[in-house]
Amino acid sequence: MLLYRTASGIFIENAGTWHAVPETNWDALLEIAGLAAYLSQIAASSPAVAAPVTESILAPIVSQEVWAAGVTYFRSRTARMEESKDAGGGSFYDRVYAAERPEIFFKATPQRVAHPGQAMHLRSDSKWMVPEPELTLCINSRGEIIGYTVGNDLSCRDIEGENPLYLPQAKCFKLCAALGPAILIQTEAPAPTTRIHLQIDRAGVVAFEGETTLSQLKRTPQELAGFLYRDNTFPTGTFLMTGTGIVPGDEFTLQSGDVVNITIDGIGTLMNPMA
Structure with missing residues (x-):
């Protein structure tokens, strides 16, 4: 699972499908215990979204x-x-x-x-x-x-x-x-x-x-x-x-x-x- 920080928000890419991470502080996100499981839950429960444009990736x-x-x-x-x-x-x-x-x-x-x-x-x-x-x-x-x-x-x-x-x-x-x-x-x-x-x-x-x-x-x-x-x-x-x-x-x-x-x-x- 790939985690992206972009100008329009935070996204995860899981097996070619993109999902938006609920609005959160980047530093706090990286500190979540069991981060992989947390992001997997988001991928399983949230709708797919369009991939962010390449130029927006930070x-x-x-x-x-x-x-x-x-x-x-x-x-x-x-x-x-x-x-x-x-x-x-x-x-x-x-x-x-x-x-x-x-x-x-x-x-x-x-x-x-x-x-x-x-x-x-x-x-x-x-x-x-x-x-x-x-x-x-x-x-x-x-x-x-x-x-x-x-x-x-x-x-x-x-x-x-x-x-x-x-x-x-x-x-x-x-x-x-x-x-x-x-x-x-x-x-x-x-x-x-x-x-x-x-x-x-x-x-x-x-x-x-x-x-x-x-x-x-x-x-x-x-x-x-x-x-x-x-x-x-x-x-x-x-x-x-x-x-x-x-x-x-x-x-x-x-x-x-x-x-x-x-x-x-x-x-x-x-x-x-x-x-």
Whole structure:
């Protein structure tokens, strides 16, 4: 079951049929105990409605923070080591990939999150930027994973590679993250065979394309959520990006006008132009 936040209200899509969720506060909705059962009841008892127009779909976030985990795929480990080798930081990424404690960092406030279809921001002081397609956990205030969405952890590889201490500047800036288009409401993790696909279009031509599966994710969603919530509180819940297994080659950087499409099986496609 997919949960959408739109300009005209909140909707669920269940097996191709759409239903309107009774008027409610988004933050309060995500905190309902047994959310999946509550939404299933709405789908079973309310009339079907027309699907909202694509342009009205908003990011599924109101007051939640966005955090992210890094170096959770071997491909990400390799890329981080390559980009930081001249700064002497390569071994950091090798060690954290194998360590018990994952890398977890703050990514964005709601105002820094782009809606589906909204342009994300390319930093003026970076010459090497890439999208990072990531399965993103939706977690309530009690630390329970209530669903999954698509995330784009837009990153500056040159800034982070210059010095690992520059990570906040490489990761957190205006419109540096995107979420959507929907939250897949379920407590169990998506199957390991779930595909994540990235396509970057430039002037109507595919400039880069890549794919991975969740079987390549080294850490479980529950493990990552547990570390994030360790000695931490999130009154309205949070979103946690789980890392990327798709990194374009070192010769590639995003350009203004590029269109990034990230598709995760069972959730949908998150599309954002770059500007």
